[in-house]
Amino acid sequence: MSKITVNIDDARCDLAAIFRWSARESMHEGIANHFSYAISDDGQQFLMNPLGVHFSKMRASDLLILDAGKSPSEYDKKVDPTAWWIHSAMHRNNPQARCIVHLHSHYATALSALQDPSLPPVDQTSCRYFNRVAVDIGFNGMGLDAEAERLATLLGNKRMVMMGNHGFMTVAESPALAFDLAYYYERGCRTYLTALSTGAPLAILPDEIAEKTARQWENQDAQVEEHLSAIRNILDEEEPEYRH
């Protein structure tokens, strides 16, 4: 289990920043999708966005503290029931999953619509995900009750779940890493599907090279904080109210 000391105020600001940046990157989908962050070691309590606040306007103080022991109707602000079910089941079943980023971004969702929704190692970016994605092809409606529980038990030791016919979730110890994984996954899917759409044969890399490159990515994980701080620098200048 993660031994990270949780600073809730920092987590709120980081989450507000990655919500806003996801909107700038057009990785959001209306007011759907959710990011959450466990503030208790057992995953029972977590921060999550309320229903009805646009990603581009999210503020640190908008995020709700939810308790998996309660029900979505017990809060002042609205809670998306599918978010409630999926994220509470994910945190409960994967307490190491401190931060969960769930998106239906354009290219990743297009990949989720293919019969085989796995991302092959076709470039340096897609290599990052080699053998590191739990792929679900059992879509069974909106993520309520049994569907949420099923999704939550698929993760194992992987870094994310590709949700077939739906979207994806990344899982990490920090908002910086969960966002970085999501951002590069979308980029990898974009490259793969663009290459696929040419109809020319793909240059899929051998397993050994894909694995070596994935490990090189993992060695660079410490740099994800630099990615988030570069994003926060821009937001600090252009829309500092995200921190409030």
Ligand SMILES: [Zn+2]
């Ligand atoms: Zn979804």
Ligand SMILES: [Zn+2]
């Ligand atoms: Zn979600």
